[in-house]
Amino acid sequence: MAASLPRAPVSSSSAAASPGSRALLLRRRGGGPGRCAGVTAAAAPGWRRRGARPFQAVSVAARSAGSTPGEVAVDPKVEAILNSVKWDSKGLAVAIAQNVDTGAILMQGFANKEALSTTISTRKATFYSRSRSSLWTKGETSMNFINVHDIFLDCDRDSIIYLGKPDGPTCHTGAETCYYTSVYDALQGSKPNQDRQVATTLYSLEDTISRRKEEIVSEGSGKPSWTKKLMLDKQLLCSKINEEAGELNQTLLENEDESRTMNEMGDLLYHAMVLLRVKGVKMEQVLEVLRKRFSQSGIEEKAGRNKS
């Protein structure tokens, strides 16, 4: 991205505010509520921990009585947050979008005050485009919004994480994330490949299992592989899952050491993920189920319902 001077990120108009109001007034593009009009904080499910409720008091639509059209009152608490960020000399801070369920880093851009304020209120990941010198809500063209569940600042307050759930692929190329060029692969002579996404351990394992499935389809059984053998024999796969669950339990009941527990859990997870692949289910979907239980009645309530 080409660096260029952004327009002044915040145009305050204290004269227009009602007397005594501490509200910061932000002027939005076109004077309206922006391209995310109609998307409210309440529409996005909150990702909550430790009893925190989703913050809904901040509203881009809530104009102070004395403000002029096109100006939006920002809650003083939001103003305090915005002012606590160490914006650089261009009024920007790094903003990283991360998938709340998988942890995948989806993209990285920059935010100015207005972009962060908009993200806080609309819960759609919004950036400041340095090349276009304008606010940019990811998904405003592709409709692949990133629905923000929480926002984190770093210890220096100059770096921001938008933790959210993407509606679809994030990269303009159609790839799931923008990071698909491995430096070490390139040094081995490989060309960038959108299938070679940056992936942490769980998703690399899932990817490996998926490739075994593809090999079965494309080559018949092909090169021998334990994963393929499991996929082709449902009874074997299920008996292994039962066996690994039993061995995990045994580490508790017989007070085996921690390393046994780690290994048996690894075995159980791997075999269960083979079953997921056979069923066409992704770990991300499983994690989404768990997250939604949290935010509805809680995992414990769900797990205990009619079972205890």
Added chain:
Amino acid sequence: MAASLPRAPVSSSSAAASPGSRALLLRRRGGGPGRCAGVTAAAAPGWRRRGARPFQAVSVAARSAGSTPGEVAVDPKVEAILNSVKWDSKGLAVAIAQNVDTGAILMQGFANKEALSTTISTRKATFYSRSRSSLWTKGETSMNFINVHDIFLDCDRDSIIYLGKPDGPTCHTGAETCYYTSVYDALQGSKPNQDRQVATTLYSLEDTISRRKEEIVSEGSGKPSWTKKLMLDKQLLCSKINEEAGELNQTLLENEDESRTMNEMGDLLYHAMVLLRVKGVKMEQVLEVLRKRFSQSGIEEKAGRNKS
């Protein structure tokens, strides 16, 4: 971090290179191999997918015959990578360090050519400190290095992920990551709390389970909770794990729909994670076990050994 003009990131000295050499020469601090001396690419296990081998040909120690002391020859392939990055007007690009096992974003800094080159060769996450105008290898003071397993560039080639395993807490405050200030918590009046780390779904679940364990210790049994009940009754916990494994299998054997599979896997994962907590084992340790199986003999070989 205060923005300041970095020193010229790369001091090339073509005169010192052997005739015809395309090597880029980088001058390192103090003329030596840096504070990470002795740490070689070979020391860090490679995180590999799709048959890629860890790249070991790039060596900071491998000086070209004609170079002067303090200058280091960089492999032409590395040079090509370095030149493909869209460095900004200050010679910098954003560099994000991510935990290869958990996906946690550990910290974000900036890299210049020399920092990226050093990271490629030493496999220790290295940044350019704008405030100190110098190269900075994370861990050079604290010894909490971030051991880089792979490096990814984004589609625009102006953003870098260092995917690695931290030796210890990354933040200078002692927190696991630098991101522990939730904007929505702050808007509710909560003060930043290092225990309130940015966390994706799996680790939020793990955190919730851990808090139930702490409640048992601090309050006796306290408020009723399914998680606590499981933790206090090993037989119940193990019977639930067996039951959930059986229900997951049933979705395959009886061809139930995908949503049943997602839910049963969620149940199994939750109950197994309660057992992990009772045993004092973290998901990160389980994932590390799985990753190491990949890079040694492969998950399939391990899983199938003596079992098929």
